[in-house]
Amino acid sequence: MKSLKIIFFGTPEFAKTCLQAIHESPHQVVGVVTVADKASGRGQKIHTSAVKDYAVANNLPVFQPEKLKNPEFLEEMKNLKADVFVVVAFRMMPKILFEMPDLGTFNLHASLLPDYRGAAPINYAVINGEKKTGATTFFINEKIDEGNILLQEEIEISAEENAGMLHDRLMEMGAKLVVKTLNGLAENSIQEKPQPQVEHPKNAFKIFKEDTKIIWDQSSEVVHNFIRGMSPYPCAFTVLNIGDETKSLKIYKGKFEISEDKNPAGTLEIDKHQFKIFTRDGVYLPEELQLEGKKRMSVKDFLNGFQQFDHISMA
Structure with missing residues (x-):
């Protein structure tokens, strides 16, 4: 050769x-x-x-x-x-x-x-x-x-x-x-060939910051795939109200459950044992995340950092 x-x-x-x-x-x-x-x-x-x-x-x-x-x-x-x-x-x-x-x-x-x-x-x-x-x-x-x-x-x-x-x-x-x-x-053993003609090929445009925000009013699986597809970079995020402050929260990893709970999409249930964010058809359970100004951590460490969970809500 x-x-x-x-x-x-x-x-x-x-x-x-x-x-x-x-x-x-x-x-x-x-x-x-x-x-x-x-x-x-x-x-x-x-x-x-x-x-x-x-x-x-x-x-x-x-x-x-x-x-x-x-x-x-x-x-x-x-x-x-x-x-x-x-x-x-x-x-x-x-x-x-x-x-x-x-x-x-x-x-x-x-x-x-x-x-x-x-x-x-x-x-x-x-x-x-x-x-x-x-x-x-x-x-x-x-x-x-x-x-x-x-x-x-x-x-x-x-x-x-x-x-x-x-x-x-x-x-x-x-x-x-x-x-x-x-x-x-x-x-000289490769025969080049034109790309197949597809009417609507799937696109992979450049991702900007505004494209990484999670839309919770979607199915749990769609939310889960979005977070997987953005991890570890550029990383999907959502926004929390913590007391008087508004902070972004990056989510690197989690799992989802299909559920009959009727809580509105984009609301959360949070206490020292759990962190649930409701989607259109269930809940998403973050496992690895990073609060603005903090390092990346497990959800257990994240929850251990709070005393008053009634001061936390989705923005």
């Missing part, structure tokens, strides 16, 4: 795992492109991406362009004479860049395309109660996540799995799929 020369584009841990798998394969990484270093936090400490950290530790050439159309950067990419570009969890690429290598540029996406195009495919697969999802490698074109499919692999979603757990499993599976795709391109 021919060893391909690769330029890798990516930023977070999900991408780093793919870079590592390529670096440990017979193929050669001739360059790594990642986001510019950022100063953040109280001390404005410089933070580097997981992809950069791996590349530096393994003596791989790193490029951190502010603009992907920068002529000097494009010239650097051209001079590396890569056979193929691999993109995982990066930003949108200009045509002048993704058309550069002879074998093209392919992306790894954490869904079974055409469903769940967009920024948050893992979260939405869990939120929507899917029983399976997967990963897809596909050639990049000018439309986001719409290029021809190279390889796809399915994975089952277990009933109590949250987005973080699924992310970690897809990360490992996706890294293997990337190497498998590179092997197939090297051997």
Whole structure:
């Protein structure tokens, strides 16, 4: 099998795992492109991406362009004479860049395309109660996540799995799929195919803060899936009145029960032994949560922190 020369584009841990798998394969990484270093936090400490950290530790050439159309950067990419570009969890690429290598540029996406195009495919697969999802490698074109499919692999979603757990499993599976795709391109054994035409593919738009608020006037199962799909990040939240204060409450984990109780959705029953929030058809029982200004804790520790439960209500 021919060893391909690769330029890798990516930023977070999900991408780093793919870079590592390529670096440990017979193929050669001739360059790594990642986001510019950022100063953040109280001390404005410089933070580097997981992809950069791996590349530096393994003596791989790193490029951190502010603009992907920068002529000097494009010239650097051209001079590396890569056979193929691999993109995982990066930003949108200009045509002048993704058309550069002879074998093209392919992306790894954490869904079974055409469903769940967009920024948050893992979260939405869990939120929507899917029983399976997967990963897809596909050639990049000018439309986001719409290029021809190279390889796809399915994975089952277990009933109590949250987005973080699924992310970690897809990360490992996706890294293997990337190497498998590179092997197939090297051997010319992959037949690319257009994505199926689906009238209403399921979307996975970027999640903003306002999208993470729990709507309690839904079925218990829908609420449960929403909380699983947002955990551990960005994390679903609700709002409590505690005495004279209004505080947000993140919920990481819990369970639900279908019940005939007629309490209105979005009200709660709380005492030193239990914390129940009523839904349209039952109750949700938080198990791991985080009150604004506090650390993440079990519901038992949360309840132990209060004396007067009659001062707590849903906002």
